[in-house]
Amino acid sequence: MKILQEVIIKTPLGLHARPAMKLVQILQQSQSKAKITLEERTIDAHSIISLLSLAAPCGAVLTISIEGKDAKLTLRKIIAALSNTSE
Amino acid sequence: MYLVEQLFAQHAFALNLVLRAGGHGMRRRIYAPEAQRPGICLAGRLDHYTGERILVLGSSELNYIASLENPLKKSRLRGLLKPTTPAIIIARDLPLPPELKELCEEHGIPLFSTAMQAMELVSRLTYYLYEALSKTLTIHATLMEIFGFGMLIRGNSSVGKSEAALSLIERGHRLIADDVVRLRRREGEFLEGSGPEITRHMMEIRGMGILDIAQLYGPVHVRPHKRVDLIVHLEEWNARHFYDRIGLDEKMCTIYGRLIPYYTIPVKPSLDIALLVETIARMHRIRFRGQHLPQQTQDKLVKEMTDKIESAEVSLS
Numbered sequence: 001m002k003i004l005q006e007v008i009i010k011t012p013l014g015l016h017a018r019p020a021m022k023l024v025q026i027l028q029q030s031q032s033k034a035k036i037t038l039e040e041r042t043i044d045a046h047s048i049i050s051l052l053s054l055a056a057p058c059g060a061v062l063t064i065s066i067e068g069k070d071a072k073l074t075l076r077k078i079i080a081a082l083s084n085t086s087e
Numbered sequence: 088m089y090l091v092e093q094l095f096a097q098h099a100f101a102l103n104l105v106l107r108a109g110g111h112g113m114r115r116r117i118y119a120p121e122a123q124r125p126g127i128c129l130a131g132r133l134d135h136y137t138g139e140r141i142l143v144l145g146s147s148e149l150n151y152i153a154s155l156e157n158p159l160k161k162s163r164l165r166g167l168l169k170p171t172t173p174a175i176i177i178a179r180d181l182p183l184p185p186e187l188k189e190l191c192e193e194h195g196i197p198l199f200s201t202a203m204q205a206m207e208l209v210s211r212l213t214y215y216l217y218e219a220l221s222k223t224l225t226i227h228a229t230l231m232e233i234f235g236f237g238m239l240i241r242g243n244s245s246v247g248k249s250e251a252a253l254s255l256i257e258r259g260h261r262l263i264a265d266d267v268v269r270l271r272r273r274e275g276e277f278l279e280g281s282g283p284e285i286t287r288h289m290m291e292i293r294g295m296g297i298l299d300i301a302q303l304y305g306p307v308h309v310r311p312h313k314r315v316d317l318i319v320h321l322e323e324w325n326a327r328h329f330y331d332r333i334g335l336d337e338k339m340c341t342i343y344g345r346l347i348p349y350y351t352i353p354v355k356p357s358l359d360i361a362l363l364v365e366t367i368a369r370m371h372r373i374r375f376r377g378q379h380l381p382q383q384t385q386d387k388l389v390k391e392m393t394d395k396i397e398s399a400e401v402s403l404s
Contacts, residue, residue, distance in 0.1 A: 041225050043225060044227040044244065044266075047227065047244055047291065048297070049265060049267060049286045049289055049297070050227065050266050052285065052286050053266075053267045053283035053285055053286040055283075
C-alpha cells in the first residue's frame, strides 16, 4: 500500500534532532519505506542526516510518501511524533 | 526561491555591494539568473522589457539619465521599475541620481552601489545567479573524493555506506557529503554534488550518533563540492545474482541527465568495502589513461589462439 499525505510539524522547535530520531526509530521498527518532501526537496526519511538537512521549522508542511505492508499504522505513528508539542 | 537578501549575504563582499536605498525590499525574489544593463529601455523602448532581471547601471546609462529633464527623467526611471524588478546596482561608485534613490525607496527596490565596473559586475553576477538558481536533485547517497575522482556511493540504508566512507576517510580520502547529496548540472556536461549547508560534512554512525568529519579528522579530509565521475552501487550479496567476473563491458547509468560509469559491488560482512571502492578508483584511473586490462587480456588471448590455429594450418600444409 502506498499513501501520500501532507503533515504539519507541530513540535515547537520544528524537526530538530529528537523528533528526527523518533521518526527514524518508528521507521526502523516498521516494514514500510518513507520519503519526505519539503519545498521540492525529497529525502529518505530513514536517515537522520537527511531529516536534519531539511531544517523544517514548526508549522512547515511535509509531504510524506510511505509504502509498505504497515504504511497506514506507520504514518499514524509519524503524525503523532510530529504533533508532539512537548518535544 | 532566491531572495535579494540571500545574494547580499553571500556575495556582498565579493561584489563590493553597499546598500544605498530601498532596504525594506531586501526580501524581493530574484526570478532570472541574469543581470541586465537597461540601455535602450531608458529611451522609453520597453517592448521586450520584462523587468525580472537585476539592473546594472554604468556610466553610459547614468550620463544619459543626467541629460534628461525632470518630468521625463522620472517617468523613464519609473518605467524600469516593475513589481518583479529584484534590485538595481550602480557600478564604479558613480553618484546616485536622487530621483532614482527616491523611486527605489518608494517602490521598495533595493539600490546598491559598487566599485566594480559594469561589465565585470554583470558577468560575475550572472555566474553567481546561475549557481544559486540552477535546479538541484537531492539523492540518498554518499559522495567521496577518491584519488581525485568524485565517487557517488549508492545503496539501501544500512548497507554500510557511511561505514565505508569512514574507512575511506581514514585512508586519506575526502568526504563531500554523506546520506544527502545535492546534484547540480553544470556547464560542460558534468554533474556536481555537494551536501546541504546545515549537515555539511556530518555523518551518522549507528550507536555513536552524529559525527563532524571536518572536526574529527581535520579540514583536509573534506571538501565542499566535487564533480561526480563514478557511481558505485552497494547491494546485499545475493548468491543467485550473477556479478561481473571479467569487467569487459563498462556499464553506464544515467543520473540527472548525465551518463556516468557505474559499478555494482555485492556486500557481505566479511568484505572490506572501502578497499573495494578504492580499487575501483585505481582501476578507473588506469582506464582513464586509455588502458583497459580486461580488453587487453581478451585481445592477447584472441591473438594467441589465432596464432595457434595459423601455425597448426602451416604445419598441416
